[in-house]
Amino acid sequence: MPRFARNDESRRILLLAGTSEARALAERIAAEARDEAIASLAGRTSAPIALALPTRIGGFGGVEGLKRYLVDERITHVIDATHPFAAQISANAQAACAALALPLVVYAREPWRPMAEDRWIEVDSNLEAVHALGGAPRRVFLTIGRQGVADFRGAPQHEYLLRVIEPPEASDLPPKCEVMSARGPFTRTDEIALMREKRIDVVVSKNSGGALTYAKIEAARELGLPVVMIQPPPRGGVAVAYRIDAVMALLAS
Template identity: 80%
Template sequence: MKRILLLAGTSEARALAARLAIEPGCDAVASLAGRTSAPMALALPTRVGGFGGVAGLQLYLEEQRITHVIDATHPFAAQMSANAQAACAALGLPMIAYAREPWRRAPGDDWIEVADSAAAVHALGAAPRRVFLTIGRQGVADFRAAPQHDYLLRVIEPPEAKDLPPNCKVFSARGPFAREDEVALMREKGVEMVVSKNSGGALTYAKIEAARQLGLPVVMIEPPPRAGVTLAHDLDAVMALLAS
């Protein structure tokens, strides 16, 4: 019997949880970071909250007799991924990173690729722009360094007011989004530039298609590298790795 910890938080993790729940020989539990107040339900018993760093996660893995760890967190959840990798290495446990394929530049895309949100702020330039921020809550505070821009921020959970740049309108929405709706939104709001994390997947790709259709530049924040882990990009590949 495999005792599996699924580090969740993505639509891919929900699909994987449903598969693990009915897979013979698998006894799985899911974990959510707890940053979203009303997360979508998973098909597995679910714990919510942090572990207390690498040491706390290592203790949890030992106490729960976990035999396999699957990291299906958001591509930008770098700290959790690093902690999981370190804890598994210390215990000699196999770990699979279930990561979406990042988006690739397509004909018509006007991307400025940057390493992080601080670099994205610089890429906006000095001239005032109407900027559509689609990066979630993390990193929003960096844009306070460029108060000349007029920001439209779309999030699932609103950030603290102190983290917002001065000219920023916030609205809440959860994907998936349709390309036609994204085009209409950007036209209505007079968007001149889009800032996005390259999170991959289909759930929010419509904003990239809309920017392409409208000829808008996109400041694309690239995901942190995942070195030294077994990587899978689809559910069947994860299950095959578990079986092996």
């Protein structure tokens, strides 16, 4: 496991990564070379894209494990740039930093906002999304990643197109489910063509924000399709930044 040099004059940053925004932030931190920093990935993807910082892979062992790591590595600042729906690590980071009185900055994607032409049904969980699909059979474009797919087994009457980077366990899939392995970004034109080819009736998406997967929302808007939009969990009272410059300013404050 990477370890920091013992230089008390520099900041020692732990970057909780796993998003394209985290990769860009890692490049900025590495380029400025003012801070010692290490990135951390959960290890859920077998072939993650390399980061510009030394990287550890794997969990910390809950709040207590994260606290031990922060103390052992003499971390002075933590940046949470994980996926907006990575609720557990975000909660653990908030608890560990509060216990150790360490500054924590959340670098988040700005959530998508519905436009006048959008037909969004906003829900707070996968189970609410399942309910929102209704009882009549529909062709569902399921774009929530592989976590939580098993919840949709509770609505087996629908036909699902599940798009993921890596497939989930077969036992997690609804009975009528086509799995499509692909990594974004996707274009609006391609998303429209896909939805037409698969005769999609409704899109289920997490409101993960950012530009990487927004094309599916644009495509649904153009095709007049409803979108069941799962809202991200609350961030609590942590400082949130939506731009790299804002993150760097918060670190310096």
